[in-house]
Amino acid sequence: MNNQKNQAVSAQDLAYQVEAQWLLDGVNLSVDKGEMVGLIGPNGAGKSTLLRAISGILRCQDGAVTLEGKDLANMTVKDVAAGLALVPQIAPYTHGFTSMELVLMGRYPHLGRFQVESNSDEQIARDAMAMTETDQFANRTLDTLSGGERQRVFVARALAQQPRILLLDEPTSNLDVLHQLMVLDLVRQLVDAGLTAVAAFHDLSIAARYCDRLVVMSGGEVIATGPAEDVLNPELIETVFKVKAAVYRDPVTGSMTVSLIGPANGVAPLRNISIGRNSAK
Ligand SMILES: Nc1ncnc2c1ncn2[C@@H]1O[C@H](COP(=O)(O)OP(=O)(O)O)[C@@H](O)[C@H]1O
């Protein structure tokens, strides 16, 4: 990796324990400025925990996080939010707020004490909503939106924050295929213009297509890291995800693509217990 001046995010030996379980166990991660890194790994691997640790929502018992060379432990919530935005996997409780109100909250870290949003803050919020095609929902409360529409509003809030580092936790999991491409094309454009992004993905082909580098997590540890070409292979996918897969370069997009063939040998299928009972009769 490059020298420290180019480093946007660094996690050193991060360890986080809950009730005798290590959710993060000696995690090291270094992300350069202007790089887009994809976190992949099965459910429970620690992806969300790592993103929360980097954003300071969660304080680890061991290890350290540095953001643009500054020790996260010495930064206030507002200091962090002035440079870093997180799009959470599960939208937090937002009952009663309209989309516009939520997106405007993204401006909070840039306001002085007792200062209210100005016209320019409102314009930034409107631009962020236009970029995510959420302006049409500006005056609707969040509980009236579909899961994917709400997810885009949270992306808009993060963009309104005008961060230098953007963390996205499964940002496209609820989106239709068009909006998956639109949101990730937008993030990629911002990365090409200097933004640093770290995003958790379940879709391995999408991760490979958009990210400069993948970080594979399992059981709270980083077990591989590198460009998709080097990291994604059938052996690793079978070991980490317990799935047989084929990996090849997509002739149309030119990026690495993963075809999921089926559960690996020895993986017990989920069974419908009531069907089992009926058929036993
Ligand atoms: N407060 C908690 N208490 C106990 N286990 C937790 C807690 N928070 C998360 N976990 C567990 O930690 C593991 C990692 O979670 P997470 O980081 O959300 O995984 P991922 O995002 O990779 O699916 C999961 O097995 C989850 O159930």
Ligand SMILES: [Mg+2]
């Ligand atoms: Mg998660």
